[in-house]
Amino acid sequence: MIDRTIPLALKPRPVVLVIEDEPGDAQLIRLLLLESNDEAFEVHLAGSLAEAQHLIDDDGLHPDVVLLDLNLPDSTGIASVERCRKLSDAPVVVLTGLDDQAATKTAIQSGAEDYLTKGGDGPALRKAIRYAMLRHQRDADAHLAASVFTFAREGIMITAADGAIIDVNDAFTRITSYRRDEVLGRNPRLLSSGRHDKEFYAAMWRSLIEDKHWYGEIWNRRKDGDMFAVMQTISAVRDARGRVLHYLALFSDITVLKAHERQLEHIAHYDSLTSLPNRVLLADRMQQAMVQAQRRGQRLAVAYLDLDGFKVVNDNHGHEVGDQLLIALAARMKDALREGDTLARLGGDEFIAVLLDLADLTASVPIIARLLAAAAQPVNIDDLLLQVSGSLGVTFYPQAEEIDADQLLRQADQAMYQAKLAGKNRYHVFDSEQDSSVRGHHESLERIRRALAAREFVLHYQPKVNMRTGAVVGAEALIRWQHPEKGLLPPAMFLPVIEDNALAIDIGEWVIDTALTQVALWHAAGLGIPVSVNVGARQLQQADFVEHLRALLAAHPDVRSGNLELEVLETSALQDLARVSQVIESCREIGVMFALDDFGTGYSSLTYLKRLPVTQLKIDQSFVRDMLDDPDDLAILEGVLGLSRAFRRQVIAEGVETVEHGEMLLHLGCELAQGYGIARPMPAADLPAWAATWRPDPAWADLPVVNRDDLPLLFASVEHRAWIGSIENLLQAERQDPSPRDRHPCHFGAWLNTEGRARHGTRPAFRAIEPLHRQLHALAEELLDLQSRGRHPEALARLSELHALRDALLELLKVLVQESGLRVGGRANKRPAKPVKWRSAK
Secondary structure: OOOOOOOHHHOOOOEEEEEOOOHHHHHHHHHHHHOOOOOOOEEEEEOOHHHHHHHHHOOOOOOOEEEEEOOEOOEOOHHHHHHHHHHOOOOEEEEEOOOOHHHHHHHHHOOOOEEEEOOOOHHHHHHHHHHHHHHHHHHHHHHHHHHHHHHOOOEEEEEEOOOOEEEEOHHHHHHHOOOHHHHOOOOHHHHEOOOOOHHHHHHHHHHHHHHOEEEEEEEEEOOOOOEEEEEEEEEEEEOOOOOEEEEEEEEEEOHHHHHHHHHHHHHHHEOOOOOOEOHHHHHHHHHHHHHHHHHHOOEEEEEEEEEEOHHHHHHHHOHHHHHHHHHHHHHHHHHHOOOOOEEEEEEOOEEEEEEEEEOOHHHHHHHHHHHHHHHHOOEEEOOEEEOOEEEEEEEEEOOOOOOOHHHHHHHHHHHHHHHHHOOOOOEEEOOHHHHHHHHOOOOOHHHHHHHHHOOOEEEEEEEEEEOOOOOEEEEEEEEEEEEOOOEEEOHHHOHHHHOOOOHHHHHHHHHHHHHHHHHHHHHHOOEOOOEEEEEOHHHHOOOOHHHHHHHHHHOOOOOOHHHEEEEEEHHHHHHHHHHHHHHHHHHHHOOOEEEEEEEOOOOOOHHHHHHOOOOEEEEOHHHHHHOOOOHHHHHHHHHHHHHHHHOOOEEEEOOOOOHHHHHHHHHOOOOEEOOOOOOOOEEHHHHHHHHHHOOOOHHHOOOOEOOHHHHHHHHHHHHHHHHHHHHHHHHHOOOOOOOOOOOOOOHHHHHHHHHHHHHHOOOHHHHHHHHHHHHHHHHHHHHHHHHHOOOHHHHHHOHHHHHHHHHHHHHHHHHHHHHHOEOHHHOOOOOOOOOOOEOOOO
8 A cells, every 4th residue: 555644756765666586687776776865765676476465465565666577487468567456556667678669558558657668777767756656646636536526425516617517426416306417517506496585695605705615504496396405515716826717516415404403493482282382482472572562662461371170171081182172272262362462372271372562451451351252162072062261360561660571471470370369260460569479478689698608508419320331420410408497498499589680690600619619529539420510591691601610610620620511501592692602612612511401492493503512412301201101292302312413412311200211211312311210319428329339220221222213113102101091081081971982093003004014024023013902992992982882880890901901012012122123332231330430539
């Protein structure tokens, strides 16, 4: 192999291998190469091709050029060139005593770089060697460039200075559907999608002229008319005088990622049941509405509506009926509002209405009356006639004192409870004097300030672990108040009070300082784990946050900055994305990494994730906690994990409360976790002993990561568990009217007969699942039929049969998952768990 670490033209002592069977000729060539001090060569001699092979294969010789005599003891003529080419990829210069032009041409065609007759002078020989090496390097570079162009996964397009397409690669054809011959000579405008305006392209050309390149996302159109998105770089190729010769465009198809982004943004912004805006989108709408109200000098109303009697519907008729009732009422209440107003669902049976452009308080009364009327209208679901009502609290903006959106929601919530106390099915307007008395029940800011001075706050630590290896990978520091009279108080009892006060910054810095002190103590005792600390939005957005962090780290010289991790809520990070991104980047420069906490509760946009340089995503515990019983939460969780893999972010799941939660996460490929099922937050003194003895649950051993094509197996267990639960609720309702038939939309059944059969049809577990699945659905239909015909005791008595079939199906699904999953590292993970790395204390 040629050493390409140094350009051959500049290499001070090229290695020359002379293959010549005449000793005299060989020595003469050696002397000619070594006679000049200005051109030094390292010369090795071989009398045959076999001897040359020994030098290359056994002695590790790497020649830069080979001088070859055609007539050797073990080879003659052109065959010598062909055999020599197989020994090394170094250029071959043929040396022979024959001055034969035909032989010269044949040698060159066989792979030789040059053909020289013996007896020439030294300078000519040395010059021929240098030229051969340069030509060989030039050809190799050209071949490499052509290979990159041909085999690159990114589409490549080269145009002339006037924009005419000169060449494209195979990936261009694959992405755009245009053949090479169809685009040569044409302008790239043939790909235009029409989605970008003139200003977009003007900005692109300004960047090309001023910066000599452009980078960004662009939507194009394929030959068949389909739109696709690419991430594209365009560079201007210029000559020595700065004139543009060509433009080079490289692009990657990101259409799937954009579709995934839209899906996640819809999940993040809209309620999955009613398709109304959720809490996140509501916050954005409220902020816009408040700004608009100030600008126009008008009022807005925030109405908090809670359904009366909805729990009774759920208990008596089951969650499926309850969901249908919520969908119907949500549509009616939305129709009761004006265009421009917002109706959002907070969750459960709670709704928020934001009413815009109110001239005065009385202007809201007709709208509120329509809302209450819509909530109280009877709803037909199958053969049932259901009716609930609504209790509504309302508050207005602007107010005498400055107030934010969260405070408006709290005010409307308090007013709604007053409406319930007054008899329900009515509304109540928020009373500021009553609010003052409610706030008097909270700890005052002054009391919390005294608690900080008196060292009444303590930190507890919740371990973070790798469920597969058993390693303790860190701990999260969580603040508690050791109240002298009330005992240990959780953060929800006092942190909301200081959320908008400068005291939040003081407590935040105390938490970081205390956590660093604890890391140093653990380190001295032989326990080396990082600690993560939650940072509030107010503290993070301080102009001197990074300087204060540097000072805190400097006060603990025994603690590496990498042993501190900061966690920021996703919703907090999005309040000032540019500022937060800059702070995170500055902290990374000093070794402090960031995690995005409660991921999935904010916008979870690809754009935000791309701009926030965090190293870890923490999946919100609400998705993890309910993923075993709610297919929607499982789908969200799987989507977030896919997003983290696409952006190469580490991911950790919060809220692992049971062994089953851990099993599901491991099947999905998520190994890092924390939660009550692993360990509750504990005092710092207890953590070393816990870390030394903790082992992952045996059920987590050897669990495979489920192939994406086999995800229906995981969803099947969740969907059937939820479905059986809804049937059980129906049977226990003791209704004599006809019950809904088995209308469970069994996606798993469809998968069994198509992809499932193709992938696993020969597996014993699969063959056992099919009849069991049919039997389960048949029994459910039979029990519902008994219920509808008034034979409730008989149906209820056979509920245990349904449970047995369900458990058998779930067990077989586990077996099939185990058989079809991907082993981590290609084999079962049966290493003994070493929970944490210990070292001897100095």
